[in-house]
Amino acid sequence: MAEHPEKRTGHAKKTALDTGLASEDDAAALAKLGYAQELRRNFTMIEVFGIAFSIMGLLPSIASTLAYSIPSGPAGMVWSWFLASMFIMTVGLAMADLGSAMPTSGGLYWWTHYFASPKTRNALSFLVGYSNTLGLVGGLVSIDYGFSLMLLSVVVIANDGNWSPSNGVVYAVFLGCILCHGVLASTMSKIMGKLQTTFVVMNFVLILATIVALPVGRASQRNDAHFIFAELNNLTAWPQGWSFMLAWLSPIWTIGAFDSCVHMSEEAANAVIAVPYGIVFSIGSCWLFGWICVIVIAACMDTNLDNILGSSFGQPMAQIYYDAVGKRGALALMTLLFIVQFMMGLSITVAASRQSWAFSRDGALPFSSFFRKINIQLGHIPFRAIWGCVGLGAVLGLLSLIAPAAAQALFSLAVAGNNVAWGTPILCRLVWGQQKFKPGPFYTGRFSVPLGWTAITFLCFGIVLSMFPVGGPNPTAADMNYTVVINSAVWGGALLYYALDARKWFTGPKITLTIDDLSESQKRTIAEEGLDVGDVNTMPQETNRGPITAETNAKFVA
Known part of the structure; x- marks a missing residue:
């Protein structure tokens, strides 16, 4: 090649x-x-939006994170989505300002280096690059792990709940999925932009099927408005208020792929417009349609929440579908759900590889000279970076063999790791680089600074939130949240690597x-x-x- x-x-x-x-x-x-x-610029603005919206994979992501939102009750699920999405939009607007002004695939660590003070720029850029790279790979792993659980839930439904997969079976399905994504991302580059439009259509087909099928199937058992919008529950050992805040993890994780627009900057036509509007439109779409979806789910789900969370199918959404449309309907909808989840994994494989390639281009990753090369025959793509991400993802996925709690830490790795990567360049701009900032065609004007500070506050809160055990204080080893361990290893390891060695040779982005x-x-x-x-x-x-x-x-x- x-x-x-x-x-x-x-x-x-x-x-x-x-x-x-x-x-x-x-x-x-x-x-x-x-x-x-x-790289070849073969992504239009709609296709840049499409890759972000596809990675968000609205309904599959909601389904994957119901265990975080249902314990707070229907009103907690509904209002946490609306409020968290509103704050996520402030992050997106702050990032859109930067993406329009300086569109490059390694944007987050690049902006950090440009805006930070001379004494901190190299270390912070290095930290952001690693946090973003591993956060994206963590997102890939958590999406593909969710895919394996959804696919296997279809098998469980088909067997009427009389079979349950072992951790080894879950990993085998996960491994097959992530390898397929590597193959497709390597061989379909010439139509990858067009595929994003197909993926968006499939997402909306699933949304439409769900918001029609659930109310029809539960016509005689639908819940009233008070249940949907005013009934709070607390199935955790935390206080009621904190249980509600933990429900924010569902939208925070779901609407967490908008930075993929930045990573596609060097493959986007008219990037100074396509990147910021891709960010804003993808967040806005998930805010609106996600809120509609959770309202419909709250209206149609069993009022005994323990029945949903303790479903023998292994997936709360599978139980909700089963209760509404029966076995055949649940099989059909869950099949469509895991197909859309598979598409999510392919899109984030592409985005993660572009960030990894950009960071290698600037010499920061191990074996950078190997991973930064572009394959011309396959369509000017970072072929080696794609398989580097797949290989690392396959290794991280081994956590699923240890325990579900260890596997779930990958979910929070994507949240906490990316929050650091998103917030640091915004903070550097506001603290050190405001005078250096030259707006692009998209600019929020006099709202830019207050939006930036709001975004930073929310991102810091999101990092803290992602560290908490979901069930309550005094967790056991089985239900402990290991995010603090994994992310401390990522952040501490990156800074230690920089202090001991990289500070001697990493001097920021290269010409x-x-x-x-x-x-x-x-x-x-x-x-x-x-x-x-x-x-x-x-x-x-x-x-x-x-x-x-x-x-x-x-x-x-x-």
């Missing part, structure tokens, strides 16, 4: 425009950030441009930013830098 060479010579390199990888404007926008165009990467109009555009393009070939490859501006040019010229 033909790969890009690690070092490209100027005379052999065609421009992105010549090779059809990107438009003039998109290549110029990326060049301002110091990067040559290496990958040569003069032959640029057309004449792109050279003029960059010159307007203050850079003498004649210096591009001689810039140190390991140099710290943000956007190529008069400030960075002065540093290089000096």
